[in-house]
Amino acid sequence: xxxxxxxxxxxxxxxxxxxxxxxxxxxxxxxxxxxxxxxxxxxxxxxxxxxxxxxxxxxxxxxxxxxxxxxxxxxxxxxxxxxxxxxxxxxxxxxxxxxxxxxxxxxxxxxxxxxxxxxxxxxxxxxxxxxxxxxxxxxxxxxxxxxxxxxxxxxxxxxxxxxxxxxxxxxxxxxxxxxxxxxxxxxxxxxxxxxxxxxxxxxxxxxxxxxxxxxxxxxxxxxxxxxxxxxxxxxxxxxxxxxxxxxxx
Amino acid sequence: xxxxxxxxxxxxxxxxxxxxxxxxxxxxxxxxxxxxxxxxxxxxxxxxxxxxxxxxxxxxxxxxxxxxxxxxxxxxxxxxxxxxxxxxxxxxxxxxxxxxxxxxxxxxxxxxxxxxxxxx
Numbered sequence: 001x002x003x004x005x006x007x008x009x010x011x012x013x014x015x016x017x018x019x020x021x022x023x024x025x026x027x028x029x030x031x032x033x034x035x036x037x038x039x040x041x042x043x044x045x046x047x048x049x050x051x052x053x054x055x056x057x058x059x060x061x062x063x064x065x066x067x068x069x070x071x072x073x074x075x076x077x078x079x080x081x082x083x084x085x086x087x088x089x090x091x092x093x094x095x096x097x098x099x100x101x102x103x104x105x106x107x108x109x110x111x112x113x114x115x116x117x118x119x120x121x122x123x124x125x126x127x128x129x130x131x132x133x134x135x136x137x138x139x140x141x142x143x144x145x146x147x148x149x150x151x152x153x154x155x156x157x158x159x160x161x162x163x164x165x166x167x168x169x170x171x172x173x174x175x176x177x178x179x180x181x182x183x184x185x186x187x188x189x190x191x192x193x194x195x196x197x198x199x200x201x202x203x204x205x206x207x208x209x210x211x212x213x214x215x216x217x218x219x220x221x222x223x224x225x226x227x228x229x230x231x232x233x234x235x236x237x238x239x240x241x242x243x244x245x246x247x248x249x
Numbered sequence: 250x251x252x253x254x255x256x257x258x259x260x261x262x263x264x265x266x267x268x269x270x271x272x273x274x275x276x277x278x279x280x281x282x283x284x285x286x287x288x289x290x291x292x293x294x295x296x297x298x299x300x301x302x303x304x305x306x307x308x309x310x311x312x313x314x315x316x317x318x319x320x321x322x323x324x325x326x327x328x329x330x331x332x333x334x335x336x337x338x339x340x341x342x343x344x345x346x347x348x349x350x351x352x353x354x355x356x357x358x359x360x361x362x363x364x365x366x367x368x369x
Contacts, residue, residue: 028316032312032315032316033312035315036309036311036312036315040309040311053311054311054312055311055314055315055318058311058312058315059315059318059319059321062315062319063319063321063322066319066322067322073319073320073322073323076316076319077316077319077320080315080316080319081316083312083313083315083316084313084316084317086306086313087278087313087314087317088261088277088278088281089254089257089258089261089278089306090306090307090310090313091278091279091281091282092257092260092261092264092278092281092282092285093257093302093303093306093307094282094303094307095260095282095283095285095286095289095303096285096289096295096299096300096303096304096307097303097307098282098286099286099289099290099295100295102286102290108358110357111353111354111357111358112354114353114357115349115350115351115353115354115357116350118349118350118353119346119347119349119350119353120346122342122345122346122349123342123343123345123346124342126338126341126342126345126346127338127339127341127342128338130334130337130338130341130342131334131335131338134333134334134337134338135334136331136334136335136338137331140331140334140335144335144338144339147339147342148342148343148346150276150279151317152276152278153275153276153279156273156274156276166320166323166324167324167327169317169320170320170321170324170328171335171339173314173317173318173321174321174339175339175342175343176314177318178339178340178343179343179347182343182344182347183347186344186347186348187347187351190348190351190352192351192352192355194355194358196354196358197351197354197355197358198351200350200351200354201346201347201348201350201351201354202347204346204347204350205343205346205347205350206343206347208310208314209311209314211310212310212311212314213311215307215308215310216311222307228350230279230282230283233275233276233279234275234279234283237274237275238274
């Protein structure tokens with residue numbers, strides 16, 4: 001018979017259980033939740049230290065488990081898709097903190113819009129400028145251009161302007177994680193103390209993951225971050241394809 | 250709570266339908282957010298069930314990004330090959346974008362809001 005039967009009985013059963021579990025959605029779902037619970041515990045334990053970002057820790061844990069166990073991303077996603085699906089619902093839920101602040105936001109509409117446009121412009125100019133200066137291939141430059149816009153929109157924009165949607169998603173997620181890591185020390189260094197200014201800047205530059213960071217620190221920062229992300233998403237979807245035309249032709 | 254989740258899902262669905270009409274230029278959830286915001290502002294109050302459902306989801310917003318972010322593993326090789334350019338572009342542009350947005354907003358805000366406790 002084959003090598004498997006040579007295993008002690010207990011291990012044989014364990015191996016079978018593993019084969020079964022890793023093929024069901026239960027595995028990806030459980031792994032995602034357990035990794036997040038661990039990551040969030042570390043984040044809380046370190047007093048929300050920016051480098052202990054829960055997304056970064058959980059993703060590192062999960063990729064390690066998948067690599068060691070030889071599980072494919074597709075198999076993992078079978079279960080993780082349920083969590084992924086709720087990202088859309090959570091995005092809709094961002095309407096609630098915005099509605100709570102509505103009067104204040106309406107009053108500050110113009111400064112907020114101008115600040116968002118300034119940040120978005122600088123993001124595109126610096127990202128494209130550096131990538132070009134370092135001779136990045138054109139498809140990569142086009143995928144970098146929308147990196148500060150929330151991932152689903154960044155993917156659509158990249159596709160329209162000759163980039164790769166998957167690369168765009170990777171760049172957007174990397175931007176979100178890096179923005180969440182750097183925001184607190186950077187804003188402290190700049191002497192920005194107002195929660196609305198801190199949150200809004202993170203939302204504009206680092207979309208959803210930055211917003212999650214802002215929420216975990218202060219509810220007002222979180223509400224302003226979701227506004228920054230939402231404005232950038234809307235105006236990015238409408239304007240960036242035109243901006244790309246100007247830059248690339 | 251369940252009632253609130255149902256309302257969020259209804260607006261998410263409306264957003265998906267609207268998104269189809271504009272060929273996906275703006276994703277469904279973003280349109281759903283705007284529709285729900287319009288609804289809440291027009292109504293002038295937020296039902297406790299919606300508030301509870303939304304606050305529950307937003308308290309752990311980070312978890313919803315994990316499945317997509319794990320997908321980075323599929324592109325590890327491609328990204329490693331062309332390392333420095335995209336890493337530097339992302340680092341410097343993100344720093345510049347945060348700084349520009351925050352400084353612009355501060356410059357345009359006439360009154361400094363009461364100082365929050367010094368952020369960590």
